[in-house]
Amino acid sequence: MARQQGMLALILALVLAASGLLTYKPLQLGLDLQGGSQLTARTFSDDPAVVIDADGLNAVKEVVRRRIDGLGLSQTTVQVAGKDKIIVQLPGSGEQQADLDRAARQITQKAFLQFTVQQADSTEQYDEFNAQRARLRALLSRELANLQGAEDTALNAATLAQSRERATSLAVELDAVERSIATLFDSRALTGEDLSRAIAAPVPESNGLSYQLNLTFTPKGGQTFADITKEVAGDPEGRRIGIVLDGRSISEATVGAEFRAAGITGGGARITGNFSEAEARNLEVQLQVGSLPYDVEILESRSVGASLGADNVRRSLAAALSGLLLVALFMVVVYRLPGVVAVIALSIYALLNLSVYALIPVVLTLPGIAGFILSFGMALDANVLISERTREELRAGNSLYRSVEAGFNRAFSSILDGNVTTLISCVVLGYLGSGLVRGFAITLGIGVALSMFTALTCSRTLLRLLLMYSGLRQLRFFMAAR
Numbered sequence: 180m181a182r183q184q185g186m187l188a189l190i191l192a193l194v195l196a197a198s199g200l201l202t203y204k205p206l207q208l209g210l211d212l213q214g215g216s217q218l219t220a221r222t223f224s225d226d227p228a229v230v231i232d233a234d235g236l237n238a239v240k241e242v243v244r245r246r247i248d249g250l251g252l253s254q255t256t257v258q259v260a261g262k263d264k265i266i267v268q269l270p271g272s273g274e275q276q277a278d279l280d281r282a283a284r285q286i287t288q289k290a291f292l293q294f295t296v297q298q299a300d301s302t303e304q305y306d307e308f309n310a311q312r313a314r315l316r317a318l319l320s321r322e323l324a325n326l327q328g329a330e331d332t333a334l335n336a337a338t339l340a341q342s343r344e345r346a347t348s349l350a351v352e353l354d355a356v357e358r359s360i361a362t363l364f365d366s367r368a369l370t371g372e373d374l375s376r377a378i379a380a381p382v383p384e385s386n387g388l389s390y391q392l393n394l395t396f397t398p399k400g401g402q403t404f405a406d407i408t409k410e411v412a413g414d415p416e417g418r419r420i421g422i423v424l425d426g427r428s429i430s431e432a433t434v435g436a437e438f439r440a441a442g443i444t445g446g447g448a449r450i451t452g453n454f455s456e457a458e459a460r461n462l463e464v465q466l467q468v469g470s471l472p473y474d475v476e477i478l479e480s481r482s483v484g485a486s487l488g489a490d491n492v493r494r495s496l497a498a499a500l501s502g503l504l505l506v507a508l509f510m511v512v513v514y515r516l517p518g519v520v521a522v523i524a525l526s527i528y529a530l531l532n533l534s535v536y537a538l539i540p541v542v543l544t545l546p547g548i549a550g551f552i553l554s555f556g557m558a559l560d561a562n563v564l565i566s567e568r569t570r571e572e573l574r575a576g577n578s579l580y581r582s583v584e585a586g587f588n589r590a591f592s593s594i595l596d597g598n599v600t601t602l603i604s605c606v607v608l609g610y611l612g613s614g615l616v617r618g619f620a621i622t623l624g625i626g627v628a629l630s631m632f633t634a635l636t637c638s639r640t641l642l643r644l645l646l647m648y649s650g651l652r653q654l655r656f657f658m659a660a661r
Contacts, residue, residue, distance in 0.1 A: 183647075186640040194527060197534035204537045208270060209544035209618070210256065215270040216279045219479040220286050222263050231263060231473055238472050240265055246285040249464035255282075256542070258615075265475070270542065279480065281461070287475050289425050290465035292371035295364035296407055297418040297431070305419075305431075308360045315356060316453070319349040360428040364421040367407045373400025377466035379459035382451070390459035392450040392466070401446030408434045409442030422450055424462075495548050502552075506559060514566040516656040520641045521562035528558050528626075528633035535625050546619040554626020557601065561634035564590040570658050579652055587639050594634060598627045 210217065222231055222239050236259055243265055244257040256268040267282055297305065326342045376395040381388045396404055411418045413436025422430045430450045434443065454462070506525075510518035532551065536543060543551075569586030577585065605624035609617050645651050 183640055183643050186636065187644060190527065190637055190640060194530060197530045200534045200537055201530075204540075206533060206537050207540050207542045209542045209547070210268040210270045211545050212543060213270055214482070215268065216480070216482050217269070218267040218279070218283060218286065218477060219260070220265045220267070220475050221478050222265060222473050222475055224473050229473075235472060236263065236265070239475065242468055242471050243267065243286055243475075245468040246464055247282055249468060250278075250281055250285060250461075256615075264478070281457075283477055283480065284461060285464065287477060288461075288465060289471045289474065290371065290462075290468075291425055291470040292374070292466060293366045293423045294369040294404065294407060295361070295366050295421040295423050295428075296411055297364050297421060299416065299418070301363040302416050302418070305360065305363055308356055308363070309431075312353065312356045312360065315349055315353040319346065319353060322346045322349055354427060357427040357429070360431070361421070361423045361426055364419075364423065364428065364431075366423070367403070369400060369403045369407060371466055371470055373397050373403065374466055375400075377463050379454075379456070379463040381456075388456075390454040390456050392454070392459060392462060394448045394450065394466075396446045396448070398446070401444070404446075404448060405442035405444050407442070408438055409440075412436060412438040412442060495545070499548075499552065510559075510562070514563075515658070516645065516651060517562075517566045517569060517638075517642065520638050520645070521559070521566065523641060524562065524633045524638040525555070525558060527637050528629055529555065531629050531633070532626055535629070536622070541621055541625070542618065543622075544615060544618050546615045547622040550619040550622030550624075551626055554623050554630060557598070557627055558630035558634060560597075561590070561594045561630055562638060564593055565634065565638065573654065573658060579654065579657070580646060582657075583642055583646065587635065591635065594631065598631055601627050 220243075222236055224231060240257055240259050247255050247257060247267060255270075256266075258266050258268075260266045265286070267286065269278060269282060322342065322345050326339070326346055373396055374394055375397050378393045379390050380393050382391050408420060411420060412434040414433075417433055419431040419433050421428050432451075450462075507522045510521050512518070514521065532554070535541070541547065565586050567586075568589045569582050572582035572585045572589075573579070602624055605620040605627070608620035609624070612620060
């Protein structure tokens with residue numbers, strides 16, 4: 180008795196915890212159910228001799244996925260489409276333009292980082308370009324501040340358009356100057372592949388906070404960095420170490436004469452360049468994940484209306500509720516008291532299942548809902564097996580309590596075999612399948628695992644407790660009279 184009460188307390192605690200979790204952490208719906216945004220990108224190479232095969236496209240997809248994950252954008256799906264396309268889906272409001280812009284930047288920026296050394300006899304040209312860069316940065320910063328102020332005061336569309344046009348023009352000029360500076364530097368055998376870590380960190384300044392990137396090299400990269408800093412340490416011409424990202428020089432620095440003997444050791448470096456927090460965080464993600472192996476361009480950016488999602492949700496819920504009611508009616512009519520227990524256990528199963536989806540979290544799509552419904556059917560099948568085994572024992576003349584226990588024991592191997600083979604299939608589908616297939620496999624796998632608990636533990640505990648009441652220990656509550 181005490182053991183059954185303890186199990187009942189555990190089941191009630193799980194039900195309360197699951198209910199509370201679903202109250203404070205609602206389920207996350209996929210793009211097909213709640214709408215959102217979708218980016219379609221094309222992978223290509225400027226070199227006509229380069230052929231991007233399936234492995235190359237998957238490599239691009241993996242880099243893109245890790246970059247998007249690094250931004251903290253939840254519920255996103257990244258998948259391959261055709262021979263050269265990547266599709267990124269961001270569920271949620273189609274008005275989340277900021278998230279869409281951040282994702283687009285992460286997708287299209289190659290993030291190929293190089294550490295370079297300034298060429299001899301280029302100091303005069305460098306000083307000229309550096310002065311131009313400082314002027315353009317100041318003008319662009321002022322224009323962006325003016326643009327923000329114009330948007331805040333809701334000026335007319337023409338004024339905003341002019342301000343955006345000036346800011347775009349200055350950004351293009353600045354990009355050209357930074358690329359010109361990069362031509363004054365020769366690359367060395369030190370790239371982003373030699374980084375083990377990149378962290379954005381704030382730097383207090385007189386006019387507020389700016390951000391820098393603190394880099395940690397691999398052992399090999401640290402030695403290479405020491406060698407190239409030794410090369411220019413205390414250079415009489417004032418030659419610099421340059422950091423070039425995708426063909427643009429983003430930072431340069433001289434190396435003091437005190438490093439002539441061994442260069443800068445310690446395995447680390449800093450990139451300073453008056454970065455904003457957003458710029459530094461984006462660059463941090465790109466350097467941590469690595470560069471894209473090929474070029475990527477955005478072909479299409481579109482919003483998917485939530486009305487389609489609402490329609491899908493409504494139809495799915497109607498079908499699911501209708502099926503649940505029919506199943507509950509069937510179980511109660513055919514299996515009587517064990518059927519009532521099975522309905523309660525299946526309700527607990529559904530609640531626990533949804534709470535696990537919210538906890539992980541699992542993004543529910545239509546294939547995911549299909550996996551949930553299929554797992555529900557398997558949970559029902561387990562209860563049917565137990566009830567039929569119990570009836571067989573009763574027909575053999577065994578007592579009610581012994582028949583119930585034998586029903587669970589004899590059904591266990593069949594339930595276990597069926598669920599294990601399904602779980603193996605889920606693992607294979609999850610590992611080899613695309614995003615939608617993986618969603619189906621995840622929901623089915625979670626459901627199958629939970630069905631073992633509800634069928635073999637919840638149902639057994641509830642039925643044992645009910646059999647303690649003498650009024651329920653009658654054959655007519657389990658099967659028709661013989």
